[in-house]
Amino acid sequence: MAVTLDDKLVVAISSRALFDLEEENRLFESGDEAAYMRRQLELVRQPARPGIAFPLVRKLLAFNTADVQRVEVVMLSRNDPASGMRVFASAQAAGMRIERGVFTRGRNPFAYLRPLGSHLFLSANEEDVQQALSIGFPAARVMTDSTPAGDRYPHEVRIAFDGDAVLFSDEAERIYQEAGLPAFQANEVTKAAQPLAGGPFKPLLAALHQLQQQADASKTMRIRTALVTARSAPAHERAVRTLLDWGITVDEAMFLGGLEKGPFLREFEPDFFFDDQRSHVASAARHVPAGHVNSGISNPPKAAER
Numbered sequence: 001m002a003v004t005l006d007d008k009l010v011v012a013i014s015s016r017a018l019f020d021l022e023e024e025n026r027l028f029e030s031g032d033e034a035a036y037m038r039r040q041l042e043l044v045r046q047p048a049r050p051g052i053a054f055p056l057v058r059k060l061l062a063f064n065t066a067d068v069q070r071v072e073v074v075m076l077s078r079n080d081p082a083s084g085m086r087v088f089a090s091a092q093a094a095g096m097r098i099e100r101g102v103f104t105r106g107r108n109p110f111a112y113l114r115p116l117g118s119h120l121f122l123s124a125n126e127e128d129v130q131q132a133l134s135i136g137f138p139a140a141r142v143m144t145d146s147t148p149a150g151d152r153y154p155h156e157v158r159i160a161f162d163g164d165a166v167l168f169s170d171e172a173e174r175i176y177q178e179a180g181l182p183a184f185q186a187n188e189v190t191k192a193a194q195p196l197a198g199g200p201f202k203p204l205l206a207a208l209h210q211l212q213q214q215a216d217a218s219k220t221m222r223i224r225t226a227l228v229t230a231r232s233a234p235a236h237e238r239a240v241r242t243l244l245d246w247g248i249t250v251d252e253a254m255f256l257g258g259l260e261k262g263p264f265l266r267e268f269e270p271d272f273f274f275d276d277q278r279s280h281v282a283s284a285a286r287h288v289p290a291g292h293v294n295s296g297i298s299n300p301p302k303a304a305e306r
Contacts, residue, residue: 005117009063009072011060012120013057014078014128015079015083016123016142018091021051033106044085048090051144053142053272054094055151056157056159060157061096063220065220074116076113076116076121077104078108079104114135121140124142129141138201153269155220157222158225158269160226160288164196164296165199165293165297166276166293168197168199168239168242169196170295170296170297172196177297185234192238192241195238195245196238224252231256231257232256240253271289272288273290276295
């Protein structure tokens with residue numbers, strides 16, 4: 001029987017998202033690929049320091065047991081195959097069971113998300129993230145200068161999501177930006193019982209929901225999710241009803257009515273937060289690991305920005 005990842009939560013992640021390789025990356029970005037490769041080979045037995053997504057990946061892998069593997073983490077990197085040896089060695093030194101990887105030596109790796117069936121792609125490369133989103137995969141650019149995750153919840157994966165243009169489509173956000181807050185509120189009250197279409201991260205939330213159900217019997221790890229949105233009453237109702245219609249619940253919901261998100265996220269202490277608006281991501285990154293979702297009306301194509 002052929003090996004398959006169909007029954008697992010699949011996370012694809014770049015080397016710089018998982019490990020702190022910023023110093024080495026400066027050689028890569030300078031165009032001196034040979035010097036970068038030499039440096040990585042020199043350090044192949046020196047484990048890289050944890051990166052911003054390291055705690056999230058470590059916790060997700062903890063859902064696996066000797067008998068059941070529920071989570072698959074795959075390295076998906078622009079590194080060359082030789083440099084990839086250090087990545088695998090660093091993962092092994094950290095006690096992470098990461099067995100699969102695709103290394104493309106400077107080329108775009110995002111197309112390999114299709115055969116992987118990935119539920120999440122984390123990368124420090126903005127172009128790769130944008131391309132991944134364009135073909136329908138949940139993806140976020142990891143802010144490598146984010147504040148690292150705390151360690152108060154070792155047995156709980158904590159993930160926070162923005163609503164519009166992340167969990168939900170940007171249909172309501174378009175009305176807000178084009179017609180203003182009163183028009184937005186009126187539209188959401190009128191359509192309170194009409195579920196919003198799914199956004200780019202709905203598949204990830206659904207996969208996390210399924211993972212929690214599968215792992216309930218083990219009681220060793222659990223997932224806690226939060227919706228952190230600029231919506232406020234009365235526009236909250238449509239968001240809640242949409243989740244109920246999907247048959248997916250979140251543990252916490254914060255309807256902040258435009259308040260800065262960072263301080264609230266500091267209290268929730270997520271292992272990662274996803275938002276489409278750069279200002280919210282910047283606010284969050286001062287307190288928690290954060291990723292930018294290049295999606296929706298707040299992120300127009302570059303050609304249209306001129």
